[in-house]
Amino acid sequence: MASSSEVDILVMAAVSNWGDYGINALLAYLLNNINLIHTERMEEKMMEACVRTGCVDGDLDIPSPSVDGISLESQKAIITLLRETARRAMKTHP
Numbered sequence: 063m064a065s066s067s068e069v070d071i072l073v074m075a076a077v078s079n080w081g082d083y084g085i086n087a088l089l090a091y092l093l094n095n096i097n098l099i100h101t102e103r104m105e106e107k108m109m110e111a112c113v114r115t116g117c118v119d120g121d122l123d124i125p126s127p128s129v130d131g132i133s134l135e136s137q138k139a140i141i142t143l144l145r146e147t148a149r150r151a152m153k154t155h156p
Contacts, residue, residue, distance in 0.1 A: 077130050080140055087144040091151045099145050102138040109134050 075081030083099070090098035100108075109127035118124055121131035129137055 077132065079129050079137070083140060083144055087148045090148045094152055094156070096145065096149055096152070099148060100141065101145070102141050105138050105141050106134060109137070 073081045073085060075084065086099050090096055106127075109129075113125045113127050116125055119126040119128045119131060122128065127134040
């Protein structure tokens with residue numbers, strides 16, 4: 063994909079949500095605040111709210127608790143990995 067928008071900083075991600083989550087993880091590390099990264103339960107509640115309000119998965123074209131055809135369980139796993147990575151970095155590189 064290509065964008066015609068001019069940007070100061072480009073963040074590339076296979077899934078746009080994941081790019082955002084990565085930025086949140088970096089901010090959490092830099093500010094030493096793990097709570098800047100949402101939890102797996104929060105991800106689940108957000109997906110449930112999206113389905114309830116009729117939002118559709120961009121890949122599946124139906125309301126689904128998924129992102130770009132990727133399951134909720136996988137979304138939660140990304141959150142888990144980022145939280146653990148940031149938490150470890152905060153401990154080992156304060």
